[in-house]
Amino acid sequence: MQYANEKKLGFAIVGLGKFATEQMMPAFRDCKHARITALVSGSPAKAERLAREYGVAADSIYTYQNFDSIKDNPAVDVVYIVLPPALHAEYTVRAARAGKHVLSEKPMAPSVKECEQMIEACRKAGKKLMVAYRAQYEPFNLDAIARIRKGELGRVMQLTADHGRIVDPTGDKADAWRVVRKMAGGGSLMDIGIYSLNAARYLTGEEPVEVTATDMTDKSDPRFQEVEDRIHFTLRFPGGVLATCTSAYSIAEVKRFRVFGDKAWLDLDPATDYYQHTMTIGTKQGKQQIALREGNQFAAELDHMAECVLQNKTPKTPGEEGLRDIRLIQAIYEAARTGKTVKV
Numbered sequence: 001m002q003y004a005n006e007k008k009l010g011f012a013i014v015g016l017g018k019f020a021t022e023q024m025m026p027a028f029r030d031c032k033h034a035r036i037t038a039l040v041s042g043s044p045a046k047a048e049r050l051a052r053e054y055g056v057a058a059d060s061i062y063t064y065q066n067f068d069s070i071k072d073n074p075a076v077d078v079v080y081i082v083l084p085p086a087l088h089a090e091y092t093v094r095a096a097r098a099g100k101h102v103l104s105e106k107p108m109a110p111s112v113k114e115c116e117q118m119i120e121a122c123r124k125a126g127k128k129l130m131v132a133y134r135a136q137y138e139p140f141n142l143d144a145i146a147r148i149r150k151g152e153l154g155r156v157m158q159l160t161a162d163h164g165r166i167v168d169p170t171g172d173k174a175d176a177w178r179v180v181r182k183m184a185g186g187g188s189l190m191d192i193g194i195y196s197l198n199a200a201r202y203l204t205g206e207e208p209v210e211v212t213a214t215d216m217t218d219k220s221d222p223r224f225q226e227v228e229d230r231i232h233f234t235l236r237f238p239g240g241v242l243a244t245c246t247s248a249y250s251i252a253e254v255k256r257f258r259v260f261g262d263k264a265w266l267d268l269d270p271a272t273d274y275y276q277h278t279m280t281i282g283t284k285q286g287k288q289q290i291a292l293r294e295g296n297q298f299a300a301e302l303d304h305m306a307e308c309v310l311q312n313k314t315p316k317t318p319g320e321e322g323l324r325d326i327r328l329i330q331a332i333y334e335a336a337r338t339g340k341t342v343k344v
């Protein structure tokens with residue numbers, strides 16, 4: 001494996017939480033161009049255990065305090081930030097200063113200002129910045145986009161997208177920060193409604209011109225003292241599509257969208273899960289289920305980041321893509337707060 005490893009870029013994983021350890025780190029085994037070469041954690045025992053499991057050298061384990069010394073580690077090309085959103089900007093800026101490329105988890109950061117700081121830090125350092133929008137590397141979503149662009153649905157008229165689950169801040173440690181505004185930046189919209197928003201943009205291939213929103217959060221629920229639960233929003237696109245989207249932290253799990261054309265509709269349910277996506281196309285003739293190879297979306301995303309560095313290309317989901325969603329999320333919050341249509 002020595003030869004294969006030499007062609008692989010080294011990734012430092014920052015924050016060894018649920019998503020990093022359960023989904024992303026195992027996915028490196030399927031990567032052609034990426035491997036784990038460093039770990040950054042506030043928990044030394046966990047980092048040591050995972051370093052042994054993934055073959056990471058003991059001197060490539062960092063804490064948040066000594067993270068900046070990663071600049072002296074030539075085995076690290078890319079820093080992959082899997083921390084709560086409020087920490088993405090700080091670690092992106094520190095990584096860029098250390099001369100490393102950056103892959104940041106979504107949402108990019110709570111504010112437009114922080115997103116702009118992340119873009120500027122990487123631009124100044126001459127380093128790549130990519131936001132980890134895994135659905136944009138996932139085969140069913142890519143196939144849906146291709147079918148829409150080919151005109152299989154006819155003229156696209158409208159779409160719906162729903163993302164929801166039950167947030168459990170007392171039962172699940174990974175949900176504890178999700179209801180704390182200063183860590184999460186917002187509630188269900190920042191965390192999962194962003195998939196509805198991002199999908200509406202990549203399915204239409206357009207940027208919305210105006211948004212409306214209604215916040216239906218029950219403020220008597222102790223989970224939602226700082227962040228929103230249910231928020232419904234619409235996005236009006238210049239080509240005439242109206243997207244109706246929902247986001248919720250208090251409903252049974254849903255991660256789906258449906259695109260309606262004047263010839264056919266396309267349904268992906270689930271659309272943005274980790275596995276087992278299901279695509280159905282409906283026409284006058286009836287419904288047809290589309291079989292596709294599932295693939296490993298996490299490995300595809302990591303390999304894309306590595307390829308962009310190796311070939312000096314701009315990532316398909318650069319910092320600017322993350323910034324667009326954060327601008328829109330802020331517009332959705334404003335629309336919900338004021339009850340007015342917000343032009344963007």
Ligand code: NDP
Pocket residue numbers: 014015016017018019020040041042043046082083084085087105106107132134173174175177183191
């Ligand atoms: P976790 O809480 O499980 O993981 C976050 C980790 O960050 C912690 O385990 C901890 O790692 C580290 N950390 C450092 N400082 C803090 C702090 N003050 N509070 C909490 N954690 C801290 O969350 P997730 O793994 O679910 O989410 C992490 C990131 O990944 C988020 O940005 C989230 O939006 C994103 N995500 C993306 C998904 C996707 O599909 N693309 C799915 C799920 C999450 P340590 O103990 O090693 O220091």
